[in-house]
Amino acid sequence: MxxxxxxxxxxxxxxxxxxxxxxxxxxxxxxxxxxxxxxxxxxxxxxxxxxxxxxxxxxxxxxxxxxxxxxxxxxxxxxxxxxxxxxxxxxxxxxxxxxxxxxxxxxxxxxxxxxxxxxxxxxxxxxxxxxxxxxxxxxxxxxxxxxxEENKKFHGTPVTRETFLKWRDEFFREMQEAKEREEEERLAELKKAKGPKEAPKLTGRQLWERGLVGKVVEEDEDDEPMDKTAAGVEALKV
Incomplete structure (x- = not known):
């Protein structure tokens, strides 16, 4: 079979x-x-x-x-x-x-x-x-x-209380640093614009007293020199 x-x-x-x-x-x-x-x-x-x-x-x-x-x-x-x-x-x-x-x-x-x-x-x-x-x-x-992974580049970190406080502290710190830098730059610019400080000008008396000149004409209170003719007249009166 x-x-x-x-x-x-x-x-x-x-x-x-x-x-x-x-x-x-x-x-x-x-x-x-x-x-x-x-x-x-x-x-x-x-x-x-x-x-x-x-x-x-x-x-x-x-x-x-x-x-x-x-x-x-x-x-x-x-x-x-x-x-x-x-x-x-x-x-x-x-x-x-x-x-x-x-x-x-x-x-x-x-x-x-x-x-x-x-x-x-x-x-x-x-x-x-x-x-x-x-x-x-x-x-x-x-x-x-x-x-x-590519999309993560275009999405921020989810905001929580902790992340917000961290961001706030960082923001204020950066703002303070920026303000200090601006102030330093402003002072540097002012100092540069003024240039070196000039010495004060001396009057004739101050020059004579310091022995910087041999003979000077007396100046009045406004530091204007007296006229030589007027000085001679005054001498005759005496």
Missing amino acids: GREEQREEREVLESIFPDEINYISDTEFRISVTLDLPPDADAPDDDEDEGEAPIIILTVRYPDDYPEAAPDLDLSPPPNAPPHKYFNVAADKDALLQSLESTVEENMGMAMVFSIVSALKENAEQMIIDRRAEVAKKREEEALAAER
């Missing part, structure tokens, strides 16, 4: 995957599963290419009582497979095999390899799409964080 169902399933799989299926024996074969991925709409223009669409090699081994028993499954990459930015068969193998368990359980007693291939392809593609979304979300969060 099991062998006949296995043969019939292999014939169906050959018609569906003529170029993808590769027989190892009557009970073991491999199917190449190529993922179909939509373009990454959220990727920036300068982002590096994520790589070619990944290919998964699904190895199926029939137990004697298949499909009453689950097939043995294994996953591997093709030889010399190019790396992909969001997917790695070796690293994602366990998660993908675990995701196929529900498909196997739902199809027990029936030919299930086609359903397994479909589920594998869908789960792997969704894994890549989810990782793209995570990267896009992180990129958006980083952009928003950078924007918030």
Whole structure:
């Protein structure tokens, strides 16, 4: 019963995957599963290419009582497979095999390899799409964080009683310093405008008393010199 169902399933799989299926024996074969991925709409223009669409090699081994028993499954990459930015068969193998368990359980007693291939392809593609979304979300969060930092330059510190008192004290201090500087500059300008202080002028008497001249004519109270003729007349009267 099991062998006949296995043969019939292999014939169906050959018609569906003529170029993808590769027989190892009557009970073991491999199917190449190529993922179909939509373009990454959220990727920036300068982002590096994520790589070619990944290919998964699904190895199926029939137990004697298949499909009453689950097939043995294994996953591997093709030889010399190019790396992909969001997917790695070796690293994602366990998660993908675990995701196929529900498909196997739902199809027990029936030919299930086609359903397994479909589920594998869908789960792997969704894994890549989810990782793209995570990267896009992180990129958006980083952009928003950078924007918030930039906006801080245009927003003042929130005013509280403490910040206001601190600002007031600083303002008054700066005003006092500015006033003192202005006063110093004003005094410096006045001193510069007056120039050096001139010595007071001496009268003729003061010059004679100090021995600065040999003989001077007596000056009146207004420091005006007396007329020489008038001085001679006064001398005759005496």
